[in-house]
Amino acid sequence: SQQGEEDPQALSIQEGENATMNCSYKTSINNLQWYRQNSGRGLVHLILIRSNEREKHSGRLRVTLDTSKKSSSLLITASRAADTASYFCATEAGDYKLSFGAGTTVTVRA
């Protein structure tokens, strides 16, 4: 299975702190993406990193990809209460579909 697996399952941090979550996957990919899902809502695309990239930034988000270890990390810096959500990694292997992990639930305490 291509599916990513996130770690940790849940994370609780204080506002202003950084949140780091990891994703591991099993086989070769074209790209890896991170999505956010607020409770009961749809998935919002955050960032995409291609297999030939090692690091990417978007605002307060930093994503790394290590294809030799088949892993990725998502760092959210200076977290805000509005960052409270579930975060999913999803891998794409050139087969026109995303394989999602189980997600990390992040709670940012005010």
Add this chain to the structure above:
Amino acid sequence: EPEVTQTPSHQVTQMGQEVILRCVPISNHLYFYWYRQILGQKVEFLVSFYNNEISEKSEIFDDQFSVERPDGSNFTLKIRSTKLEDSAMYFCASEWGSSTGELFFGEGSRLTVL
């Protein structure tokens, strides 16, 4: 900002009934998808659709499921005879081109089968 819209937001149906979930993808997008998320579980791929035909489908997408793009704007998912285990949130997504990688998801349609 353009968005993917889905209707209904919530549908309750009796087991064995037919259900149609509707989606309006972003207008210049070419690739369309259905995913589902059973409560508390992973988001699962159901089907991808391009150029008026299915590109890829998962094992979940059996003969009870079908998709259609009837009029160039709507993209529908039909479940012919619903089962209890079809209860889930169904997400439609669209993508401009297969190389872009970024999918735009709708807010989902929650299906409850009684």
